[in-house]
Amino acid sequence: MSAIETAGLTKRYDGTPAVSDLDLTVHTGEVYGFLGPNGAGKSTTIDMLMDYTRPSAGQATIFGQDVRDDASAIHARTGILPDRFGVYGSLTGREHLDYILDANDATGDPETILGRVGLSDAIDQRAGGYSKGMQQRLGLAMAIAGDPDLLILDEPFSGLDPYGVRLVRDVVAAERDRGATVFFSSHVLDQVERICDRVGLLADGELVAEGTPAELRATAGVESRLHVDTDVDDTALTAVRNVDGVTYVTRTDAGVEIACGAESRYHALNTLADAGAPIRTFNVDTGTIEDAFVAMADAQREATRGRDDA
Incomplete structure (x- = not known):
């Protein structure tokens, strides 16, 4: 059984689609990154999954249960960190956790949970005095409280410093190892690639592509680049351009870049050396999920313009 399944899921506001005909499958036990720029429709999709807003068309299920008909049962199995999370300023961190555990009829130790997100020292401070990053970590603690089967995180890196970003990654990995399914949206693409099993790229409300980060790089034609620190002349450039599998070669301030x-x-490195270009150092840039997203989003917009012009 899939953790999340949607078919033709659509949401329109005043006739304008925010999400269009979304067919999505998230497998039980995986970390799925739902990626796209602000305004792409990520939060709207989550709102429909949680029955915060009703779709204009289509349907969705979580663990086989209809998100509209079985919303209460789904919420009991789901921990969520919404994009616009706000704290109760008069309550302490501990009291926030007590509240969420009681509301979900779940067991758990607030001190242990808050310790996982780095708030042990602030557990009895009123949350109104927390910084934005501390509030975000409190929201994460509330989401994981009670060991939910599904964790939905909407822009979980928002407002976090590098320590907090790494902490989120560690929590997501631990939840996956526990057996939970993690579904999170983000526009911070470089962080997503480090922890996702699969990703879906959303652009203008439409799912542009889906797969592992490596698959998406390949589908988008994102090429790896070899950066070589060397002294290169025209003879060496010509030689390396003739290597099978090399698509382009260009000089850089440090030496040469080879796709x-x-x-x-x-073979390219050996060809350079044989042509008299000393190889001092080199590194490989394999391309990122961000490169794939930009390529696919641009292609989607070109296709949309083509349909509009037809």
């Missing part, structure tokens, strides 16, 4: 697949890298 090629993994199978061609060492």
Whole structure:
């Protein structure tokens, strides 16, 4: 059984689609990154999954239960950190956790849970005095309280310093290891690639592509680049351009940049050396999920303009 399943899920506001015909499957036990820029429709999708807003068309299920008909049962199995999370300023961190555990009829130790998100020293402070990052970590603690089967995190990196960002990654990994399904939206694409099993790219309310980060890079034609610190002349440039698998070569301030697949890298390096270009250092840029997203989003917008112009 899938953790999340949608079919033709659509939401329109005044006739304008925020989410269009979304077919999505999130497998039980995986970390699924739902990616896209602000305004792409990520939060609207989450609102429909949680029955905070009703779809204009289509349907969705969580653990086989209809998100509208079985909302209460779904909420009992789901921990959520919403994008616009707010604290109760007069309550302490401990009291927030006591409240959520009681509301969900769940067991758990507030001190242990808050310790996981780095708030042990602030457990009995009133949350109104928390910084934005501390409030975000409190929201994460409330989401994981009670060991939910599904964790939905909407922009979980918002307002966090590098320590907090790493902490979120560690919590997500621990929840997956526990057996939970994690579904989170983000526009911070470089962080997503480190922890996701699969990702879906959303652009203008439509699912542009889906797969592992490596699959999406390949689908989008994102090439790896070999950056070589060397002294290169025209003879060496010509030689490396003729290597099978090399798609382009260009000079840089440090030496040369070569676009090629993994199978061609060492042949390219050996060719440079044989042509008299000393290899001082080199590194490989494999391309990121952000590169894939930009390529696919641009293609989607071009396709949309083409339909509009037809």
